[in-house]
Amino acid sequence: MTGKVRTRIAPSPTGFLHLGTARTALYSWAYARHHGGEFVLRIEDTDVARSTQDSTDQILASMHWLGLDYDEGPIYQMQRLERYREVIAQMLAAGTAYHCYCTPAELDEMREAQRARGEKTLYDRRWRPEPGKVLPPVPEGVPPVVRFCNPPEGDVTWNDLVKGEITINNREIDDLIILRPDGVPTYNFAVVVDDWDMAITHVFRGDEHINNTPWQINIFRALGAPLPAFGHVPVILGDDGQKLSKRRGAVSVTAYEENGYLPEAMLNYLARLGWSHGDDELFTREQMVSWFDGSHLSKSPAQWDAAKLSWVNAQYIKAKADDELAPLVAAQLQKRGLAADERLPAICALFKDRCETTVALADWAAAFYADVTVSEVDRAQHITDAVKPVIATLAEKLASVNWEKTSIAAGIKEVLAAHSVKMPVLAMPVRVLVMGTAQTPSLDSVLAIFSREKVIERLKRA
Numbered sequence: 001m002t003g004k005v006r007t008r009i010a011p012s013p014t015g016f017l018h019l020g021t022a023r024t025a026l027y028s029w030a031y032a033r034h035h036g037g038e039f040v041l042r043i044e045d046t047d048v049a050r051s052t053q054d055s056t057d058q059i060l061a062s063m064h065w066l067g068l069d070y071d072e073g074p075i076y077q078m079q080r081l082e083r084y085r086e087v088i089a090q091m092l093a094a095g096t097a098y099h100c101y102c103t104p105a106e107l108d109e110m111r112e113a114q115r116a117r118g119e120k121t122l123y124d125r126r127w128r129p130e131p132g133k134v135l136p137p138v139p140e141g142v143p144p145v146v147r148f149c150n151p152p153e154g155d156v157t158w159n160d161l162v163k164g165e166i167t168i169n170n171r172e173i174d175d176l177i178i179l180r181p182d183g184v185p186t187y188n189f190a191v192v193v194d195d196w197d198m199a200i201t202h203v204f205r206g207d208e209h210i211n212n213t214p215w216q217i218n219i220f221r222a223l224g225a226p227l228p229a230f231g232h233v234p235v236i237l238g239d240d241g242q243k244l245s246k247r248r249g250a251v252s253v254t255a256y257e258e259n260g261y262l263p264e265a266m267l268n269y270l271a272r273l274g275w276s277h278g279d280d281e282l283f284t285r286e287q288m289v290s291w292f293d294g295s296h297l298s299k300s301p302a303q304w305d306a307a308k309l310s311w312v313n314a315q316y317i318k319a320k321a322d323d324e325l326a327p328l329v330a331a332q333l334q335k336r337g338l339a340a341d342e343r344l345p346a347i348c349a350l351f352k353d354r355c356e357t358t359v360a361l362a363d364w365a366a367a368f369y370a371d372v373t374v375s376e377v378d379r380a381q382h383i384t385d386a387v388k389p390v391i392a393t394l395a396e397k398l399a400s401v402n403w404e405k406t407s408i409a410a411g412i413k414e415v416l417a418a419h420s421v422k423m424p425v426l427a428m429p430v431r432v433l434v435m436g437t438a439q440t441p442s443l444d445s446v447l448a449i450f451s452r453e454k455v456i457e458r459l460k461r462a
Helices: 019-034 053-066 077-094 104-116 187-197 207-223 253-258 263-272 285-291 306-319 322-335 344-354 358-369 376-382 388-398 405-419 423-435 443-449 452-459
Strands: 006-009 038-043 072-076 097-100 145-148 155-160 164-169 177-179 202-206 229-233
Touching: 006 019, 006 202, 019 038, 019 053, 019 202, 019 229, 019 263, 019 285, 038 053, 053 253, 053 263, 072 077, 077 097, 077 145, 077 177, 077 187, 077 207, 145 207, 155 207, 155 229, 164 207, 177 187, 187 207, 202 207, 207 229, 253 263, 263 285, 263 306, 306 344, 322 344, 322 358, 344 358, 344 443, 376 423, 388 405, 388 423, 388 452, 405 423, 405 443, 423 443, 423 452
Parallel strands: 006 038, 038 072, 202 229
Antiparallel strands: 097 145, 145 177, 155 164
16 A cells, blocks of 8 residues: 555534544544554535534543544634635636536426436536537526536446445446536535545445536546545444334434433444454454454444444443443443442442443442432332341441441341341342342442441341
């Protein structure tokens, strides 16, 4: 490979960062990092009516959360309008573009006639200058668009990094509008000028863009610009087998952060949705960079599996250091109006093996920072008249033991022996009273994290 690898991600700020776009960003980032290249963030905001600052902010926040650092950007297309107009002027002068004065009504009439004849609906090039052709008189009051002179014959062929060789005949595509009457360029033109100016060498994107690629390749060639390599990755399918999209229940990347997922787990899961390295299910960001050379990308659509993502996240939570987990859980507690303290790392250590998200971990931790409610079902099942004297003895015993796990465990054993009962008879009601649930890790470990006063206060509710 010669020259520096430069990749990019170019989301449109018309909504949140879509999961498919996040995966493409990951592949583009990893490819650049693998080859010691550069990664560019471009915001394609020429859809002025639908682009919003909120969407831009959310895209930037998602990229930051995922840790996909970029070497240039964000670059905004709407700040590059003069550059696009400069290139348009050059193309008009070179005869590779022309003004078209068709009204929307005329275009509709043209398509209706083509459909009636059973033809593909393509612009008929009525305003395209050609030797010996007499153009219609320029109508008054009709602002023109600028169209690209697409080659009328021949094929466009490229060796796709994912799909292999793809060929599309030029007769299948028409003379694309590249500049609207308001002076704003269209996607297929702006993206070519951007990739040319930014020296992009490799373009990874969703395979819904395959049909755009012949136009773009032809524009690159008309400009005498070097072609990047293209890699079109398959779509991600939802549970219903349809494309996962903003319109079909997909949620934003930042929603996963809010719901307690770790960015390293999300990257790991997204990477495996269309790429593999042997049988490796779990791997670090550094491992992915060392492995991701652009090969082993799947040609088939991937299926989004929420349960698998949760499993991956659970593995990362288990492996994460308790003092690194604690701030994430503290943030979840803060949303509930609860303030964590120095006990939180120990709480994380005790409960993280039971949790798939930091939200679930915060559910456990909340019992240490807020009052718990015992359900009527649990009270009736576990806090019986027979066990209440045992609980009372335990409360008395715990009032005097050294407040650490070993002494608490010894005190519980003494109470069990004094009342001739087995551990489950006492442990279940104590868990219900102290934690609000009958299922917890070992009782002595749980109680040791509480203050003595809080444990005794909750036991006395029996």
